[in-house]
Amino acid sequence: MFAHIMIAFDGSDLAGKALDLGLQLAKPNGSRVTVVTSTDPIETGLGTGGFGTIDSKSLINKLEVAYSAEASGILKAARAKADAAGIELNDTYVPGKRASDAILETAEKLGCDLIVMGSHGRRGLQRLLLGSQAAAVLAASKVPVLIVK
Numbered sequence: 697m698f699a700h701i702m703i704a705f706d707g708s709d710l711a712g713k714a715l716d717l718g719l720q721l722a723k724p725n726g727s728r729v730t731v732v733t734s735t736d737p738i739e740t741g742l743g744t745g746g747f748g749t750i751d752s753k754s755l756i757n758k759l760e761v762a763y764s765a766e767a768s769g770i771l772k773a774a775r776a777k778a779d780a781a782g783i784e785l786n787d788t789y790v791p792g793k794r795a796s797d798a799i800l801e802t803a804e805k806l807g808c809d810l811i812v813m814g815s816h817g818r819r820g821l822q823r824l825l826l827g828s829q830a831a832a833v834l835a836a837s838k839v840p841v842l843i844v845k
Contacts (some may be wrong), residue, residue: 734798
């Protein structure tokens with residue numbers, strides 16, 4: 697049915713449900729599976745305002761190392777679930793990108809034909825304030841997107 701399934705996974709319980717469903721879809725179809733996780737860009741306002749600058753490079757480097765270590769743990773957890781299910785899994789960490797951008801760009805680059813991801817299904821003010829990575833992926837994806845709630 698689907699040759700290459702991408703599963704967005706951030707380590708949350710909701711993403712775990714998406715991972716489980718994506719693996720369930722992959723198993724009987726012999727689909728390739730790629731799990732993607734990302735970390736947002738690190739932005740800083742240090743050095744603005746005319747009071748001198750602070751060299752934030754070392755702080756940003758430490759954050760990037762911490763983010764990378766966290767992403768490695770997240771992907772390791774996904775790999776353990778896939779191994780337990782007997783499914784070969786490829787993983788991708790995309791640093792410095794909003795989740796929706798990382799998901800869309802990686803899916804296109806790898807030729808995935810299905811994206812599986814979780815969504816809280818927020819509406820109204822909550823969605824406006826918190827944003828919706830799932831909505832952004834749904835709006836821009838060139839392939840089907842399966843949303844798990």
